[in-house]
Amino acid sequence: MYLVVLFVIAILCATVHLFVSKKKVSFKRIIEILLAYIIPFSIGIASLLGFIFHAFFGPETAARIGWPPNNPFQFEVAIGNLAMSVAGFLAIWQRRGFWMATTIFSGVFSLGAAYGHIVQMLGGNHAPYNSGVFLYLGDIVIPIIYLVLTGIYTYQNKFFRNEYSSL
Numbered sequence: 001m002y003l004v005v006l007f008v009i010a011i012l013c014a015t016v017h018l019f020v021s022k023k024k025v026s027f028k029r030i031i032e033i034l035l036a037y038i039i040p041f042s043i044g045i046a047s048l049l050g051f052i053f054h055a056f057f058g059p060e061t062a063a064r065i066g067w068p069p070n071n072p073f074q075f076e077v078a079i080g081n082l083a084m085s086v087a088g089f090l091a092i093w094q095r096r097g098f099w100m101a102t103t104i105f106s107g108v109f110s111l112g113a114a115y116g117h118i119v120q121m122l123g124g125n126h127a128p129y130n131s132g133v134f135l136y137l138g139d140i141v142i143p144i145i146y147l148v149l150t151g152i153y154t155y156q157n158k159f160f161r162n163e164y165s166s167l
Contacts (some may be wrong), residue, residue, distance in 0.1 A: 003046050003138035009035075031153050035084060035099060036092075038146050043106045044088025046138075050081035053095035066120065066127030096157075103150040107143040114139035 014037040018025055021033075036051045053061045055078035059069035067073075087102040128134070 001133055002049060003042070003142060004133060005039045006046050007038065007137075007142050009038040010072070013041075015038045028153075028156050031149055031156065035146070035149050035153055039043070039088055039091040039099060039102060041080055042088075042110075042142055042146060043102060044085055044091070047081040047083075047085035051078050053084055054078035054081060061129070064129040065126060066125040066130045084109065100150050100154050103146050107147040110139045110143040 011034070014033045017033050017037070018030065054074045057077075058071075058074040062069045062071060062074060064147065084102075084106045087098075087105060091099055091102050114135060117130050117139060121131050121135075125131075
């Protein structure tokens with residue numbers, strides 16, 4: 001549920017930012033402001049929490065996913081979440097291709113996790129962190145939203161078009 005709460009907070013912060021900003025509001029600006037909040041909240045903070053849960057509360061987190069406790073996968077997932085968190089927070093200061101790299105990294109990880117959770121569900125694992133809100137919103141809908149927004153942002157700013165033509 002925290003994934004949805006963080007996403008909603010990001011949307012609310014972006015909305016407030018757009019209303020109090022003195023800059024002209026355009027579609028391009030809306031996308032940029034949305035990403036400026038979604039990436040740090042939905043990737044930075046959410047992944048930091050994922051790191052904490054898997055690294056420090058591994059047995060409890062594994063049980064909520066429906067997996068056996070003290071499994072070596074937990075440390076690897078924790079470090080993957082830590083890497084995404086660092087990228088999510090660095091995106092506060094970095095834009096251009098960094099936003100794209102961060103959302104692709106996180107999106108591929110989340111959608112891959114969704115696939116794993118669906119396979120587990122087909123095998124009968126309907127644990128709270130393996131299905132429901134965590135699966136549908138956290139691992140599928142929210143990543144697709146920020147991937148689409150990043151694609152629009154990248155296209156609008158014409159990043160990578162002829163940028164590396166000298167290579």
